[in-house]
Amino acid sequence: MTFMHWSADLEIGLEEIDRQHRWLFELTNRLHDAIDSNTTVQPGIEDALEQLVDYTMNHFIIEEELFERLGYPETEAHKAQHNVFCRNVMDLLVRYDSGDIVNTEMLDLLKNWLLHHICTVDKAYVAHFRAHKVAPNPLTPEPKPVN
Numbered sequence: 001m002t003f004m005h006w007s008a009d010l011e012i013g014l015e016e017i018d019r020q021h022r023w024l025f026e027l028t029n030r031l032h033d034a035i036d037s038n039t040t041v042q043p044g045i046e047d048a049l050e051q052l053v054d055y056t057m058n059h060f061i062i063e064e065e066l067f068e069r070l071g072y073p074e075t076e077a078h079k080a081q082h083n084v085f086c087r088n089v090m091d092l093l094v095r096y097d098s099g100d101i102v103n104t105e106m107l108d109l110l111k112n113w114l115l116h117h118i119c120t121v122d123k124a125y126v127a128h129f130r131a132h133k134v135a136p137n138p139l140t141p142e143p144k145p146v147n
Contacts, residue, residue, distance in 0.1 A: 014129060021122075025114065053093060056086070067125070073128070088109055
């Protein structure tokens with residue numbers, strides 16, 4: 001069963017960023033599936049968490065580079081939200097690695113973050129990007145396929 005459903009309402013209209021957001025949704029669903037499998041050995045969870053941390057940080061770097069280049073007026077506030085999210089995810093990953101069960105907490109964090117951040121915070125920069133006639137860098141590396 002799909003944990004999070006991507007829909008056109010979530011698209012911000014910038015192809016590269018939308019592609020990255022869809023991939024993050026897919027990875028979150030993969031993490032949900034790994035958690036939902038109820039196995040005692042859960043390499044799928046650790047793998048999904050590590051991919052999520054790596055790819056999210058890369059996604060943030062791309063957004064933040066564009067903010068700086070385009071003089072986006074809300075750059076610092078947006079970066080602060082990224083930093084808080086990264087700290088929360090890293091804290092959960094460290095706790096997971098030390099044996100804590102953070103499954104529900106992780107999924108709640110991801111779902112709330114992705115839906116809120118995309119629908120409100122990310123959509124707020126679209127007009128600024130379009131006013132500068134700039135779309136995200138098409139040379140961004142493709143994410144690894146979600147198995």
